[in-house]
Amino acid sequence: EIVLTQSPGTLSLSPGERATLSCRASQSVSSSYLAWYQQKPGQAPRLLIYGASSRATGIPDRFSGSGSGTDFTLTISRLEPEDFAVYYCQQYGSSSVTFGQGTKLEIK
């Protein structure tokens, strides 16, 4: 099973700042199968990025994904108030799916 480790656990930033979230895999992940989600309290997760760098439908262009192999990054270029939430990376491989433990993005 591929383990995804996200860092930092909590990120404290102000609106307008740039956020960089990391996701490291225990073994190589196909870029085609790396995704990022946003989850707000009491809500289901929302797909942001798939295929490591493709934005899902309706996702603003301030969200971008990059990376390959074992290191992936989600960047939010200029934080809006509605971006403060928990973010998860997720991979699919060998007929199995795993999620990272999440990064909480909080208002500083």
Add this chain to the structure above:
Amino acid sequence: EVQLVESGGGLVQPGGSLRLSCAASGFTFSSYWMSWVRQAPGKGLEWVANIKQDGSEKYYVDSVKGRFTISRDNAKNSLYLQMNSLRAEDTAVYYCARDLGYFLLRGAFDIWGQGTMVTVSS
């Protein structure tokens, strides 16, 4: 509107059984892989199982193998999760989720239900 609506959650004793349902609407259900994903209170997301469009392939996380069974009825646009031998650690919100890929497995989930809570406790 593309929508997934789960039902069937509730309180069950350890060792008991529960069957979750997920009703799909607004899209061609039979064209997509489908999954169940759960989230224990205050914890992260955990994928539970998925099923191919025609039901011919099913995969599970190790912790539920032999206890949970995923199934679907394309005629009824419905996904199911039969949960047996339930344990306290199965307590979670259970979401059904659609795979992003149309006919192809993309390994990302673009449509989620609102979730149904399962509590395993005596």
